[in-house]
Amino acid sequence: MNNQQTLDPINTGIYPEPTMEEPEFDELQEWVYDSLCEATDGCTVEPDGVCPHGHPSWLLHFGLI
Numbered sequence: 001m002n003n004q005q006t007l008d009p010i011n012t013g014i015y016p017e018p019t020m021e022e023p024e025f026d027e028l029q030e031w032v033y034d035s036l037c038e039a040t041d042g043c044t045v046e047p048d049g050v051c052p053h054g055h056p057s058w059l060l061h062f063g064l065i
């Protein structure tokens with residue numbers, strides 16, 4: 001793991017940067033059906049939710065919800 005900050009135009013200044021690898025598209029689809037989603041730090045949140053650490057769901061991160 002490296003701790004270097006990289007600027008990501010998608011979430012600059014709004015949410016912390018993801019600490020997990022980006023999920024595959026079919027994973028995103030499963031989360032929509034399950035009404036549960038993984039946050040960008042690996043927590044489980046609602047699809048439109050933010051985890052206690054301030055990380056949004058991947059669906060929010062990608063602007064899909």
Ligand SMILES: [Zn+2]
Nearest residue numbers: 041043051053
């Ligand atoms: Zn979290």
